[in-house]
Amino acid sequence: MSEKKIRVLVAKPGLDGHDRGAKVVARAFRDAGFEVIYTGLRQTPEQIVAAVIQEDVDVLAMSILSGAHNTLFPKVTQLLKEKGVNDVLVVGGGVIPEEDIPFLKENGIEEVFTPGTNTQDTIEFIKGHLKR
């Protein structure tokens, strides 16, 4: 018999050229027993939000390398709010300068994981901060 599983959407908004890092994270999540919905490169915020809703995920994990995090992450959280989605834990990762983190947190990104973060810490954070 199955029980409730943690479902995570791993998404890459923007125009990044590769998704090696996101794939590593996706695998770590799987190994932690999560059900990972992986959507690949170059997602628009609209696509991400549609997938969050159709897949009914508990967590949205986004990663950006290109530097567009300050526009794209808040765009996604804004769209989620407009759609009335308020019980999904949103986290971000990628190449993100320290000084941008407070702004992202103000905009609905609950935690930001920069390169070098142990994926185990990310997993523990998620388990401890689920919103439903």
Add this chain to the structure above:
Amino acid sequence: MDIQKYIDGILNRDVRSTSRTISLIENQDSMAVEILKGLYKHTGHARIIGITGPPGAGKSTLTDKVVKELRTRGFRVGIIAIDPTSPFTGGAILGDRIRMQELSVDPGVFIRSMGTRGQLGGLSKATLSAVKVLDAYGCDYIFIETVGVGQSEVDIMKLAETVVLVMIPGMGDDIQAIKAGIMEIGDIFDINKCDRDGADRLAIEIEMMLDLKGHFEFWRPPILRTQASIGKGISELVDNIDNHIKSLEESGLLRERRLNNIKVEVENILMGELTKKVHQVAKESGLLDEYANKILEKETDPFTVSEIILSKI
């Protein structure tokens, strides 16, 4: 949210009620059963299409293109994409959406990824229930994508009214492996990646296999060729899906197939409930422990004890 709200939400095409209900089903939440009861009379409209075949054959790419074609023809479509759950960690990577990014934002399409979650027989039950939800939600076509390898996939494909078996040139011995269970349930054979060498040879092999199977009264599975990555051969595939459905209807086989599926469904539900009951009456009550001692002492025997327990159910 209460049950009626979910039911109304689904019938009014509310995406969140629909996706949340599918989660309740996957988590075997008792609410799901009540919602499904309320939806049942609103189902039966959708056509159910199975897409199966070996890993990487292009099933998701093909589904993406077929669904886009159906959208231009004005239909609403649901997709259930199933990938294996790791038996070791219970986790899964569900990656079929990668090939369906544009469909994500099409309001006439609902895509849901599911892990197999290693449930014996439970997967086809959950899939069937998810199909019911998407049917009530108003989909005209529902696609189920699975990797065609194991028995559980064959079972899922039995839920479909039309099964498209996707193959690729150069599969060589793989065709033998696939033959075992799933070749028999293909209603349409599609040779995808026909830009590669070997499509002719594969077509001949399938043709021969079909000849061996004997005569086909209503429908001989056609062998089609596609190049899903560039959308080649797609409208012909869609036409053949529709032709197959028509042939099922005209021959009366659709009704027969549905009746059969209903019987299997009721049996499955009954088995599940009975297993639960047996567990309650025999184990949770401590009855089994008590009788086990008596059996060991030869005061009674397993058969008599089973009869006693059965009489209490």
